[in-house]
Each structure stands twice: as structure tokens, then as C-alpha cells.
Amino acid sequence: MENIFHKLLNYCGQDFVPMHMPGHKRNIEEFAMGNPYGIDITEIDGFDNLHNPTGLIMNSMNATAQMYGAKNTFYLVNGSSVGILTAISAVAIKGHKVIVARNCHRSVYNAVYLNELNPVYVYPDSVNDLGINGQISKKNVDKLLNENKDVLAVVITSPTYEGIISDISAIAEVVHKFGIPLIVDEAHGAHFHFHEAFPESALDNGADIVIQSIHKTLPAFTQTALLHVKGDLIDISKVSRYLDMYQSTSPSYILMAGIDNCMEFLQTKGPDMFEKYVGNLKAFISNIEKLKYISLFHTDDISKLVLYVPDGRLSGKQLYNILLNSYHIQLEMASLYYVIAMTSVGDKIEYYDRFMNALIKIDNSLDHQNQAVYDCTLIGCNKFEVLTAKVIESPYMAMNAELELVEVEKSIGRISGSSVCIYPPGNPLIFPGEIISVDIINCIKEAYNLGLEIIGLEETDDNLNIETEDDLNIETKDDMNNKISDIITDEIDRVIIDQIEVKKESENSKKSKKRGIAIQCMK
Structure with a gap:
């Protein structure tokens, strides 16, 4: 093994x-902290307690809050996901609504489920023909808030995985008119605060809770993140209470020291x-x-x-x-x-x-190479864009209903009992309680054929032959072998061989049977 x-x-x-x-890029010359075993401890005298900080850890978090301009900052050793779970739980009331950007990370959806909330989706604009999601508009948020009077909070992701920013200042202004908080998943924007070449942080533009994964873009260990609170709409005691529930009761001092080291680096070097x-x-x-x-x-x-x-x-x-x-x-x-x-x-x-x-x-x-390997005119179909959801049942009810495993080809029109997402970044294509559409299945099949990682599907014992999309224009073996025979072995043409080998693999996979894939559906 x-x-x-x-x-x-x-x-x-x-x-x-x-x-x-992670953002440290394994640059040990700049960021090494020595042998981790030499500094791995538990909550011994003089080293405070993350779950009840009164000394060393509290002082470190307060200094970080001051640097970022937050009212309160909390250290996270279970990633931004635990911060998102905490933020939504701190404002949740069972059975109420929360406006959620449909391109949010699956941890947002998990929080919706755990708190038995009813999501109302705001959809990102389409930014280009690559299928990349754009920003969330102030207009769409305002419309949903006027249509839904029992909304507890608005949750959006900015920046997106690709680096798209929403107008947080404008959205915060609209949200605050209704007296509710704006929660921003800024996992990919922890570096914004430290150079004018980057966008402004949501924390500086009216957001009430901002969650940042410092490990993504700053020199810090994987799993380390920050939860910032600003303004008076958030009950700090509830944030502390839910962090106490969601975070490990044995938080790593190595990770906490890594956060503190990162903050010191940002202030000095x-x-x-x-x-x-x-x-x-x-x-x-x-x-x-x-x-x-x-x-x-x-x-x-x-x-x-x-x-x-x-x-x-x-x-x-x-x-x-x-x-x-x-x-x-x-x-x-x-x-x-x-x-x-x-x-x-x-x-x-x-x-x-x-x-x-x-x-x-x-x-x-x-x-x-004069021939396209896929039909670029089909890019505009945006196969991996955020698809419109038709919600039939609440996520909580759907996930706790009696479920059965259904082959993806046969699941069209059924109500999903599980969440399916392409990873990375982890934005759900379908969530429990939603109708499974033809577009959803086509998107899943395309991702499956491309070899992308899909979370939420299950393999079955039956073989299932999922055809590769014809728009890949795969050449025959004879065509490819003829190409290879004409190629000389210099550095540039070696790259062409690599491309041909990739297409060979695609052709072979088209002919081979794969294990069946299935999705949990409500009975």
C-alpha cells in the first residue's frame, strides 16, 4: 500500500x-516553520484555548482584526467551510428563507440544510462564452428581497473561483435597507487587502460577515482561514457558540501558529x-x-x-x-x-x-495544428454555467426522505435527494429537493466524459456506456498514426505528440464501457 x-x-x-x-507555494526558504512535531501541543498552561480565548490567541485574533479593519476576527482551523457554516447558523431561524447566490460553494448549501432553511436563489450574470459565471447584480438581489419578506440574510461568493467580483458596496446598501446582514464568501480574496492592484475586500464595502481562506492565496497552511465580523447586525455570541460546535475540539496549534506567522509576515515583509x-x-x-x-x-x-x-x-x-x-x-x-x-x-x-x-x-x-479538437462554436452553450433550479421540496425534507439510487440517464424529471457538484470549485449542479432536468444530466455526462471530479454520484454494478460528445472531433487511429509518423522529435513537435496521445485516450474511452453512475432521488 x-x-x-x-x-x-x-x-x-x-x-x-x-x-x-496553497499560497505558500512550498516556498520553505521564506515560510518554513521547522519540524511540526517540535511545536505540536495541546491546551497547556500559557497557550490559551481557541474555544475560550482570553490571552495569547485572543490577542492574536484582535491584532488580525485591527489589521483587516474588522470588529471581530476568529481563527478557523477547519477551513472557510466551518466559517460559512457558522455565519449562516448565527443568523438562521428554522423554516425561514435565505437568499443564496446559486454559484456558492457547497458548504453554503450544507448550512442551508443543517439549519432547515428555504433557499431563494439569485443567479450570476453570464460573463462570456467560456461558461464562466459573472457577478451577482444589485438589481436581482433587490428584486428577490422585495418578493420575499421573510429573508434572514443574503449569501454571495465574491470573488468567484475565476476571480470575478460583485459590487459588494451596492449589494450591501440594498440588503441593509431590509435590516438583514450580507454574508460574503471571500475565500479566494484574503490577499485583496495588501496591494492596490487587487480589488477591495468585501470587508471594506459593507459586508457584515466575511470568510477568507488565507491558505488559498497567502502563505499559510491548508485548512487555515479567517471569519471577520463588521457592523452591528451580527450577534457575536452566536458566532462564538456555533464556532464552538463546528470547529474541532482539538484545534491544531501548528495551524494557529501558521495563521499568526502569516499575519506577522503581512505586517513586516x-x-x-x-x-x-x-x-x-x-x-x-x-x-x-x-x-x-x-x-x-x-x-x-x-x-x-x-x-x-x-x-x-x-x-x-x-x-x-x-x-x-x-x-x-x-x-x-x-x-x-x-x-x-x-x-x-x-x-x-x-x-x-x-x-x-x-x-x-x-x-x-x-x-x-490546423484542426480544432472541439467545435468552438459550441462554447456558447455554456455547458458548465449555473443552471436554473426548479425547487419542489425543501433541502432538509428531501435529504431525509426515503431515497433510491437511480441511473443518471433515468433520473430526468425526478426530485434529487443528494447534492452533485463538479470539484473544483464545488458549486452544486443540483441540490436536494430540485427537479433533475435534461440540462443537468447533459452537464453531468459531459463532466464525466472529460474526467472531471464529480462529487455526489454513486457507481453501480451495471456497466453504462456514456457516449463522448461528438463535438470533440476525435480523429481515427489511422489519422493519428499517420500524423505521428510525420512528426520529427524536436521539442515543439513533442507537444503535438502529447496532444495526439490525449485524443487517443479520448477515442479509446469512447469505445470502452464504464461503470454506471447514479444519483439518489426521492421515491
């Missing part, structure tokens, strides 16, 4: 470039290192814009690099695989049409150099 620790040592001993979270980081990042972006085929989709947060090939010569999944297998560039995620690379203050200059050299070589290789 493979050992996790040994596999980590082996992987980290290689030359992979981490264009993904942070300004200079952020200036250097932004300079390197802007230079990198400038070089991307010189490429012939590979393009950058510009979002509000320049730290997120959303790359794609507009004419369909290379899919997002193929670009991801080539960068990983041929150049050891590990990206954050891939969809059919684009990839995401995450940058941070932890990046080394050689990361950008290697990444750019790889992109240049791949871009040059595309001169040799």
Missing part, C-alpha cells in the same frame, strides 16, 4: 511548479514582497498577451490566470495535461474550455520563467 507521507516527499522532491493553492509579486505577475501577464493562440481571460483579480485557446485548437483539459506531463507545471484546475493557474506572494521568479517558456513552446506548436 502506498504511503501518503512518502508519496508527498517523492513528489515535492521533484521539479513541479505549483501554480495552485508583506509590503515589499507584495510589490515584487505584483511586478512579476504584471510582467508575466504582459508576455501572455504576446502569444498567438493561448489567450488570457481578464478577470477582476489579476492573481487568477484563466487561460484558453479561442479557436478550439486545444481544449482546457489538453492544455492542462500538456503543461503537467511535458513541463511539470501543475495548474489549479481544468475545464473543457479553459484552465486556471493560481499565483501568490509565495511564487518564486523561476516559477513564472518556466511557466512562460512552456506556454511559448505550446503556443508555437499550435502553428502545426
Whole structure:
């Protein structure tokens, strides 16, 4: 059996470039804290208690609150998810409504279920033909608040996974007219506060609770996050009470020390290192814009690099695989049409150099490929956009009803009893209590065929042959073998071989039977 620790040592001993979270980027020269066993303790004398902070931990959290401009800040050692669960629980009343941005993380939906709330969905605008979700509009929030008088709070995600920002100031103004709080999942925006090149934080624009994953974009350990409270609409005692319930009763002092170390870094070395980081990042972006085929989709947060090939010569999944297998560039995620690379203050200059050299070589290789690997005219169908939900039953009732496992092909028109999401980022395609539509099933099948990770489905013993979409334009084996025989073995053409191998795999998977996939539905 493979050992996790040994596999980590082996992987980290290689030359992979981490264009993904966590934000420390394994930069041990800048951020190492020594052997964790040497500082791993429990709540002994002099070290305070996260569940009842009165000394060391309280002082650290207060200093962080002052730095961010919050009324109160709480340290989270179970990720932003525990902060979201806490925030929603602190304002919840069983059976009442909460307005939820449909592109929210699944932890928001979990909070809705646990508190037996009824979600009212506000849908993001469509921002482009890549299927990327846009911002939540003030107009749509205002409309829903006027139509639903028993709403307890509004919950939105800003920035999105791709770096799209909503107008928090305008939304907060509308929400506060109704005397209710605005909760913002700012998990991907913990770095905003530290350089003018980034958008303003929701905390500075009227949000009442803001949750940030410092491990995503700052030099901190995975699982570490912050919950900020600002204004007078939130009962701090309820926040503390629910954190006490949701967080581990054995919080790691290693993680808490990592948060404190990160905050100290931001106050001391942070300004200079952020200036250097932004300079390197802007230079990198400038070089991307010189490429012939590979393009950058510009979002509000320049730290997120959303790359794609507009004419369909290379899919997002193929670009991801080539960068990983041929150049050891590990990206954050891939969809059919684009990839995401995450940058941070932890990046080394050689990361950008290697990444750019790889992109240049791949871009040059595309001169040799005249045929699209997918029909780019179909991009506009936005297969992975947020789909409109038809809610029939409350999430709580649906998840606790008698359920049965139904093959995805046969589940159309049924009421879902489970949540299904593509990960990352973890935004549900379908949630308990909602009708399963043809569009939902098509989206699930497309993601399944692409090899994307889908959470919430179950495998069955029966084989199920799910056809690969024809729009991938897979070539025959003879065509591909003829191409390979004509290719010389220089560095650029090696990339073309990689592309052909990816298409070979797709062709083979089209012909092979896969285990059946099914979804829990209400009986």
C-alpha cells in the first residue's frame, strides 16, 4: 500500500511548479516553520484555548482584526467551510428563507440544510462564452428581497473561483435597507487587502460577515482561514457558540501558529514582497498577451490566470495535461474550455520563467495544428454555467426522505435527494429537493466524459456506456498514426505528440464501457 507521507516527499522532491493553492507555494526558504512535531501541543498552561480565548490567541485574533479593519476576527482551523457554516447558523431561524447566490460553494448549501432553511436563489450574470459565471447584480438581489419578506440574510461568493467580483458596496446598501446582514464568501480574496492592484475586500464595502481562506492565496497552511465580523447586525455570541460546535475540539496549534506567522509576515515583509509579486505577475501577464493562440481571460483579480485557446485548437483539459506531463507545471484546475493557474506572494521568479517558456513552446506548436479538437462554436452553450433550479421540496425534507439510487440517464424529471457538484470549485449542479432536468444530466455526462471530479454520484454494478460528445472531433487511429509518423522529435513537435496521445485516450474511452453512475432521488 502506498504511503501518503512518502508519496508527498517523492513528489515535492521533484521539479513541479505549483501554480495552485496553497499560497505558500512550498516556498520553505521564506515560510518554513521547522519540524511540526517540535511545536505540536495541546491546551497547556500559557497557550490559551481557541474555544475560550482570553490571552495569547485572543490577542492574536484582535491584532488580525485591527489589521483587516474588522470588529471581530476568529481563527478557523477547519477551513472557510466551518466559517460559512457558522455565519449562516448565527443568523438562521428554522423554516425561514435565505437568499443564496446559486454559484456558492457547497458548504453554503450544507448550512442551508443543517439549519432547515428555504433557499431563494439569485443567479450570476453570464460573463462570456467560456461558461464562466459573472457577478451577482444589485438589481436581482433587490428584486428577490422585495418578493420575499421573510429573508434572514443574503449569501454571495465574491470573488468567484475565476476571480470575478460583485459590487459588494451596492449589494450591501440594498440588503441593509431590509435590516438583514450580507454574508460574503471571500475565500479566494484574503490577499485583496495588501496591494492596490487587487480589488477591495468585501470587508471594506459593507459586508457584515466575511470568510477568507488565507491558505488559498497567502502563505499559510491548508485548512487555515479567517471569519471577520463588521457592523452591528451580527450577534457575536452566536458566532462564538456555533464556532464552538463546528470547529474541532482539538484545534491544531501548528495551524494557529501558521495563521499568526502569516499575519506577522503581512505586517513586516508583506509590503515589499507584495510589490515584487505584483511586478512579476504584471510582467508575466504582459508576455501572455504576446502569444498567438493561448489567450488570457481578464478577470477582476489579476492573481487568477484563466487561460484558453479561442479557436478550439486545444481544449482546457489538453492544455492542462500538456503543461503537467511535458513541463511539470501543475495548474489549479481544468475545464473543457479553459484552465486556471493560481499565483501568490509565495511564487518564486523561476516559477513564472518556466511557466512562460512552456506556454511559448505550446503556443508555437499550435502553428502545426490546423484542426480544432472541439467545435468552438459550441462554447456558447455554456455547458458548465449555473443552471436554473426548479425547487419542489425543501433541502432538509428531501435529504431525509426515503431515497433510491437511480441511473443518471433515468433520473430526468425526478426530485434529487443528494447534492452533485463538479470539484473544483464545488458549486452544486443540483441540490436536494430540485427537479433533475435534461440540462443537468447533459452537464453531468459531459463532466464525466472529460474526467472531471464529480462529487455526489454513486457507481453501480451495471456497466453504462456514456457516449463522448461528438463535438470533440476525435480523429481515427489511422489519422493519428499517420500524423505521428510525420512528426520529427524536436521539442515543439513533442507537444503535438502529447496532444495526439490525449485524443487517443479520448477515442479509446469512447469505445470502452464504464461503470454506471447514479444519483439518489426521492421515491
